[in-house]
Amino acid sequence: MSVLYNSAVETIADKTKLILDNRLALWDVLASCWIKGAKDDSIIQPEPNDFSHMFALSKIERVLCTGTKAFCLYQKYCKDKTGIKAEKLPSTSPRNARFSQAALLNAYRAALNL
Numbered sequence: 001m002s003v004l005y006n007s008a009v010e011t012i013a014d015k016t017k018l019i020l021d022n023r024l025a026l027w028d029v030l031a032s033c034w035i036k037g038a039k040d041d042s043i044i045q046p047e048p049n050d051f052s053h054m055f056a057l058s059k060i061e062r063v064l065c066t067g068t069k070a071f072c073l074y075q076k077y078c079k080d081k082t083g084i085k086a087e088k089l090p091s092t093s094p095r096n097a098r099f100s101q102a103a104l105l106n107a108y109r110a111a112l113n114l
Helices: 012-021 052-056 068-077 101-111
Strands: 030-034 044-048 063-066 086-089
Touching: 044 068, 063 068, 068 086, 086 101
Parallel strands: 063 086
Antiparallel strands: 030 044
């Protein structure tokens, strides 16, 4: 995000400012789950976050999911409750070798209209 918005971030306060200044929200689809390491396909007992309060109190218009698993989990557990269809973006995980940093930046720039 710091590269996309050309902003130096070093602290949590810097990151928070970047997110708020650009009218973004970041949240995990799942509140909890069992997972082995960082292997998305090992997720069991997923407990989705309840977004109803956040969506009711805000003007959220779009949901962008980072990676296929987050997208699928959002579609399965959250979409009907929020009423907003998600858009899938490529994963930023270092394990996602299919996308170079330049390709990731281009995908995120396009999604964020930058």
